[in-house]
Amino acid sequence: MTKTINLTLKVWRQKNAGDKGKFETCQARNISTDMSFLEMLDVVNEGLTVDGKEPIAFDHDCREGICGMCGTVVNGRAHGPEKGTTLCQLHMRHFDDGDTIAIEPWRARAFKVLKDLVVDRSALDGIIQAGGYISVNAGGAQDANNLPVPQDKADKAMDAAQCIGCGACVASCPNASAMLFAGAKISHLALLPQGRPEAAKRAWAMVKAMDALGFGNCTNERECEAECPKEISIVNIARMNREYYKAGFFSGEKN
């Protein structure tokens, strides 16, 4: 049933990348429990605007959980308390009247805060650019059905390929590691026959890029898996490690 609740927000406000930033308190009143978390922020921002204050900057776009643009840490958890949910798909029915909610940006060495809750995640693009692709040009492909892919392999590849690149895994990892993100892409492509020719090169290059871009290492905390809105499994990290070791020992990529 729809009802309305009142909340106290403690929101991270930071003018720009150079600013130190701090938590500020504001009230969210008459919030319908059918609203999404971002719609709640919209309402708060409309109020701030009319009161002559600057609204809270936050990233968002599709608002249906697929673009990966949104994401903040809510009460200490990336994308908030619900499992397998992006912030835009988190609804206010999961909060109670009178709650205080702390909202802060992703925090990681590789992600610079640009303003309030907006962060620069271009380092994730950097990891993909290092090798998260199959080197084919448009135009030369053979007929699609010439390359059968067993259904279970295709399913596993799809499980990994669902990653939306939001960065929640990095934000929730104590080491700010991007292993789940990189592992998902390496797995997606390594599981498919099309991806095998470059598997060793890809694993080697993407792991190197991860280090160079300032992401930490994996120490099996499993926070990433717990907070991933697409519930991507850490099995993908294990698969990445296998591909990486294989590349290091047998492929000559190391040189």
Place this chain on the structure above:
Amino acid sequence: MQLDSKVPGGPIQDKWDKHRFDLKLVNPANKRKYKVIVVGTGLGGGAAAASLAELGYNVLNFCIQDSPRRAHSIAAQGGINAAKNYQNDGDSIWRLFYDTVKGGDFRARESNVYRLAQVSTEIIDQCVAQGVPFAREYGGLLDNRSFGGAQVSRTFYARGQTGQQLLLGAYASLSRQIAAGKVKMFSRREMLDVVTVDERARGIVVRNLVTGEIEKYAADAVVLATGGYGNVFFLSTNAMASNVTATYRAYKKGACFANPCFTQIHPTCIPVHGDYQSKLTLMSESLRNDGRVWVPREPGDKRPPNEIPESERDYYLERKYPSFGNLVPRDVASRNAKEQCDQGKGVGETGYAVYLDFADAIERDGKAVIEKKYGNLFQMYEKITAQNPYEVPMMIYPAVHYTMGGLWVDYNLMSTVPGMYVLGEANFSDHGANRLGASALMQGLADGYFVIPYTIGDFLATAGTNDVTADHPAFTESEDAVKAQATKLLSINGKRTVDDFHKELGHIMWEYCGMARNAEGLRKAQGLIQKLRAEFWENVLVPGEEKDLNQSLERAGRVADFLEFGELMVIDALHREESCGGHFREEYQTEENEAKRDDENFCYVAAWEYKGDDEAPVLNKEPLEFENVKLTQRSYK
């Protein structure tokens, strides 16, 4: 203006082959001398940027999001059509072509649609080679399903996330070219103007959304792939940043805007539930393959769905359209839902919803089968509505989803501004007055991977490099105008927020230029929009600073353009005195309440030409000739 569609002669099946031979080529060693701007990184833009770079051109690629991987193509759920005929069920290039022309209610250009059907098969090959994890059969071959209005299974899919997977394929190819240095990527940039000198596009002016700086870029050609304008309605299934600004400002620089009133209302969306609502969520139309649409037989029946016996339900689509049933095209399904609700048979709290029921499918195939097909969609529905569609029927209602109108382009996808190309949803060319399901992804990728790489070469080989740099006075003039607008918006300091204006505009558009339109309503809407626009420039409240990350200012610029563009839509809808596809004029319908075309007087593309802020736009007509498909009244009975 004389519109020259440049459609090659000869039989339709030979046109593209012949044309490719006739197009001039740029020598491989010379390609590196050319610079191409691509705006947008969705299926059209991302595929174009990657493919042009693969050929050797230097590409400057711009996107509004923080990463090219987030373009709104990512949200497409259902699938992508291709005339592979893998299912041996009678599909062919010719049939896909025919279905698309008919589905578009005979307002698309035949030659473009035929080419689309032709290259559709190559798209699937390309995507599989890139590693797109399409659904597979047990034997390892690709699976297909039938999709919205098609009687063959030609739709390829990756669970309910086909758009995401296709986009990530294009993004991967793009990333490879970025790493190779052939594409220079500019994210968090919004295009605010096209610069033209001597009737040729020379470059663009963008705002850096992080610093607020205005930046100028010159190139030898400009490709716009900036998506559709559905957000003119405020509520739509589009992403929040989707807007008309890039195409509208190109229109103001001389590109004709074609058929702006052709908008698509998608039948299966989660119903509106409150004023605070920021967007509408689509539920893939693939759900109509197994879900049955119904309402209570009696108006005002407020019993919960499970208490309404079979005999008191009206499965109105199955009743009215026995051969297509729940799979009628989108416009037909949407209009029928509205009609039922207008008769008081709508369900849910607001009465603006109909049921989409899976009980029979679950009983027939078992929950496991349904879960495998639609699991993620059911989960999404439950997250939003807190109702479990395995147990109670879904509630759905139509919502604005896609815009068939867009910048006018010729067969080469070039606009009326030489050197400026338009791809994907941003152009008008392939879907006529109504787009069939799973055809948008096909068109975006066709344009990006397989059309623009050929046609742009012809222009560059003919026109040569652009000798105008970003220091040219035309760039400075454009930069000054863009800056002046931002300064003006910030200085008004009125009482109403940008969203407040946007919502009001959305209401006007939905009420008078939505699923059903009439002359009286459209005239009224035109007046209301003009009034609202005047108030906007007196009373809008935009906080923050110009040279800063300022999301209110970004939205203000977009809404300013929507307030002008909305009027153009209304003008177009008013002038088109017929019903066709998504454009349903109440005055023009058959006795059975179906859209009634007027082929004698309106079988043309309406391409509007900008003449100045205080002048009425001028209508240019491109007559549509149907040599291969016979013009008939659509019937899905």
